[in-house]
Amino acid sequence: MPEKLLTRYIHEPDQADITTYIRRGGYEAARRALRELTPEQIIEMVDQAGLRGRGGAGFPTGRKWRFVPKHAPVKYVVVNADEGEPGTFKDRTLMERDPHQLLEGIILASYAIGAHKAFIYLRGEFYGARRQLQRAIAQATERGFLGRNIFGSDFSLDVVLHTGAGAYIAGEETALLESLEGKRAMPRLKPPYFPAVMGLYSQPTALNNVETLCHVTQIVRHGPEWYKEQGPPVLFSVSGHVARPGLYELPLGIPLRELIFSHAGGIRGGRRFKACFPGGSSSMLLVEEHLDVPMDYESLARVGSMLGSGAVIVMDETTCMVKVIARAVEFYRDESCGKCTPCREGTVWLSQIFDRILQGRGRREDLDLLESIARNMTGTCFCPLGESVPPSLRASLLYFHDEYEAHIRTGRCNVLQPV
Amino acid sequence: MDRERRLSEKAREEIRRLQGLYPQARSALLPALFVAQGEEGYLSEEALEEVAELFDLPLSEVASVASFYTLFHRRPVGRHVIHFCTNLSCMLNGAEEILAHLCRRLGIQPGETTRDGLFTVKKAECLAACDIAPMMLVDEEVYGNLTPQKVDEILGKYREEGSG
Numbered sequence A: 001m002p003e004k005l006l007t008r009y010i011h012e013p014d015q016a017d018i019t020t021y022i023r024r025g026g027y028e029a030a031r032r033a034l035r036e037l038t039p040e041q042i043i044e045m046v047d048q049a050g051l052r053g054r055g056g057a058g059f060p061t062g063r064k065w066r067f068v069p070k071h072a073p074v075k076y077v078v079v080n081a082d083e084g085e086p087g088t089f090k091d092r093t094l095m096e097r098d099p100h101q102l103l104e105g106i107i108l109a110s111y112a113i114g115a116h117k118a119f120i121y122l123r124g125e126f127y128g129a130r131r132q133l134q135r136a137i138a139q140a141t142e143r144g145f146l147g148r149n150i151f152g153s154d155f156s157l158d159v160v161l162h163t164g165a166g167a168y169i170a171g172e173e174t175a176l177l178e179s180l181e182g183k184r185a186m187p188r189l190k191p192p193y194f195p196a197v198m199g200l201y202s203q204p205t206a207l208n209n210v211e212t213l214c215h216v217t218q219i220v221r222h223g224p225e226w227y228k229e230q231g232p233p234v235l236f237s238v239s240g241h242v243a244r245p246g247l248y249e250l251p252l253g254i255p256l257r258e259l260i261f262s263h264a265g266g267i268r269g270g271r272r273f274k275a276c277f278p279g280g281s282s283s284m285l286l287v288e289e290h291l292d293v294p295m296d297y298e299s300l301a302r303v304g305s306m307l308g309s310g311a312v313i314v315m316d317e318t319t320c321m322v323k324v325i326a327r328a329v330e331f332y333r334d335e336s337c338g339k340c341t342p343c344r345e346g347t348v349w350l351s352q353i354f355d356r357i358l359q360g361r362g363r364r365e366d367l368d369l370l371e372s373i374a375r376n377m378t379g380t381c382f383c384p385l386g387e388s389v390p391p392s393l394r395a396s397l398l399y400f401h402d403e404y405e406a407h408i409r410t411g412r413c414n415v416l417q418p419v
Numbered sequence B: 001m002d003r004e005r006r007l008s009e010k011a012r013e014e015i016r017r018l019q020g021l022y023p024q025a026r027s028a029l030l031p032a033l034f035v036a037q038g039e040e041g042y043l044s045e046e047a048l049e050e051v052a053e054l055f056d057l058p059l060s061e062v063a064s065v066a067s068f069y070t071l072f073h074r075r076p077v078g079r080h081v082i083h084f085c086t087n088l089s090c091m092l093n094g095a096e097e098i099l100a101h102l103c104r105r106l107g108i109q110p111g112e113t114t115r116d117g118l119f120t121v122k123k124a125e126c127l128a129a130c131d132i133a134p135m136m137l138v139d140e141e142v143y144g145n146l147t148p149q150k151v152d153e154i155l156g157k158y159r160e161e162g163s164g
């Protein structure tokens, strides 16, 4: 059985305290790195570990760091702690339960790219995480682990905790930078604004997710070889109709079936599995025939979905799929930043059609209309928010066509009543 | 010159301190708006104007930024703000019925404030606590695995505090 690395101590109430964190081996990796390793060696370790970003896009972390120009005079590290993908609760948990693991990762990342200032963009609603991070930053500063000449080295780093104010789109990296600059959180055009080259205040910026940086801590602490032997590990947030919802640290590639049925206790109340989102509500819906898919980047891409943020939302046989997709569409409608037409208008139209279907006023041609709006949004949205709507919508029209039809024909939901 | 200020001297100082944390002061705009909101419980036009002055920005710009984010209130809210999650995992676990129960108990609809000014209820998107769905946030506290009874207890607790 592989060991838990990131979540090993999250159930220990004293882990958030720096003394306990240090007693359990904390900050040793950062101390050793700053004294004995070159920035290049750290990036090398992250590469060897095969780490890919855990914010959703899965981009190789080492490669991203190498895009940051070595000799730029001013560089930044920005932590994406805006966790808002429906179904995802790993970052908040990591920050509340083990905030120093993240701070240590921030030190390592900053040293690796040569940044002396780091910003944590924390979701505004995360009051508990804010309290823990504030305390952790104060404790680390007091010990000389942050600030000037960290661990007696000539490396200095300031960490600023910044709070967002409620906007899912602020989690998108370029929108996050806009927001951090005090503006509306609207995505920037890419290229040229890849944050690594041109990020915060137009300076090179390594922008990473909370979980990603916690992996970095573990990679440097244990070495990439041993880290890889433990999976490599990934955090799965499992919720919905399972017997044991929760955070599961398991090897990348674990079959979906095993995750749901062995680890999360299977479907609650002995009911049947119906469908799930495997990587947050932005990942394409999967059904029973996909249960044996390994939960890794390539396998999920092969079935048209994605590992995303690792949030598995499970639905049992009593679930009305029309309602589920309607709710997801409503989320993207409300969170659309309004910058581009296909997303801004498309989500509104879709929502109107769903509303009338759910209110029993659906028309026969509505299904074709849904399909055609989905088609028109595909590949035409400015950022991935809009693009994440069509895949699940179309999957639901394919796998649960009968449910849509029944809604339109009878004017009500027939899922619970066997016909 | 003599118009009454909405922001206390303490709030102004805090905003100036925040501006100093960033390479560009404008980055402190969202944090500053939170400070301003802390003064009156919401962002009045006058408060926005004073923030705009502190940032040397036009009022329209500051108002437009504030309106983009859901945590900024442009109208007065109740003493306690309840963010009730209605997103997928919570919905699958019965959030709708619990929210209806909460609203019935308070005699209001989502988005409204109780007559006594004690509670405002807002529908919220996923608050990253889906493992304890259905859940809600009351001010800064998370309450999960909600049932109608649990909601009643929680409301009772805040009412007692309010009258005590």
Ligand SMILES: Cc1cc2nc3c(=O)[nH]c(=O)nc-3n(C[C@H](O)[C@H](O)[C@H](O)COP(=O)(O)O)c2cc1C
Binding pocket: A052, A053, A054, A055, A056, A057, A058, A059, A061, A080, A081, A082, A083, A084, A085, A168, A169, A170, A171, A172, A173, A174, A207, A208, A209, A210, A212, A213, A383, A384, A385
């Ligand atoms: C609409 C949208 C929302 C996103 N929300 C988040 C988020 O809350 N947290 C996060 O880390 N990444 C989020 N991302 C992904 C980021 O854009 C970015 O890829 C990530 O933060 C990079 O860090 P990583 O390489 O460590 O994963 C979001 C992307 C999109 C398009």
Ligand code: SF4
Binding pocket: A169, A187, A335, A336, A337, A338, A339, A340, A341, A343, A344, A381, A382, A383, A384, A385, A386, A387
């Ligand atoms: S796809 Fe949606 S969220 Fe993204 S830029 Fe367009 S309108 Fe904004």
Ligand code: FES
Binding pocket: A086, A087, A088, B085, B086, B087, B088, B089, B090, B091, B125, B126, B127, B128, B129, B130, B133, B135
């Ligand atoms: S869906 Fe309610 S907390 Fe995530």
